[in-house]
Amino acid sequence: MKVDELLSDYFQSQMRHPWPPAPGAPAEPSAVISRRAAAGERGNRSRFTLAASIALLIGICWYFSNGFEPGERNSKPTPAAPGLLNEGSAKTPDEFKKTKKPEVAGPMLD
């Protein structure tokens, strides 16, 4: 094989067939606009997700504070202390009234 032919074959074999196209240039105006629109859609979606999360959080808090069943809330007052009776009064019982007070003798001077 002649040197010229061999060199030609060799270099041709090293080149790509078909030759690759020009590298992509994505910064065309229409592409920019479509990218911005896509970015806007993504932004709306994340704002919606954030709003839904906050609403869910508020709902859960309200539910655990018994917000959905206000009629069943316990309306009886809690005793101030465990030792005290409800409907108690400050009157002196009769048994205590019958008890006579012992007379105190004076000093024996005789």
Next chain:
Amino acid sequence: MPHGAANSPGPHSGSARRAEFEALYEHHSREIWALAYARWMDPDLAMDVTQEAFLRLWKHWERAKAGAEPSEEIQNPRAWLLRVARNLAEDYAKSAFRRNGTQPPELLNGVRSSQPMPIEMLEREELFGQLRAILDELSPADRDVLTLRYALDYDANSIAETLGVAVAAVHMRLSRARQRVADRLTEHEKQRAK
């Protein structure tokens, strides 16, 4: 044949700019590939360098159009591309160890397919392997001339214009490189015959 330099800083409308970009790629991408290939003898790396050079041209035009920063006006895109490709190839030289480790690049580049090849293909690959080793021994300047001559079928005038050297120098380098290749191939054949 190389096309003349497109003396334009880049058209202003998007479609016109893209059309000029495509035209530049069509006219000059192969010679940029050829010079990158002559430097490293790696077709894939040469293609990466070519694509990167064109991408940088496009970004340069975009920046110039947007006025984002004061940038050099490209009067001759072909010369600009050749310069960028040369710089990229030199950058690769500095990072070759990082990319290839201790493995010589030619060992990695030799692995192309796991499929068995017919005997003719094997013989051809062996011959091309010898030729590759011979070309590797040549100076980069001689490889530039050979690659433009045989990959792109450029004549001496076109090679001289592309490389910025005298036509006589091109003839001299071509003759010397061909003789060197022929001598070395003959040596290989004698060694195989023994």
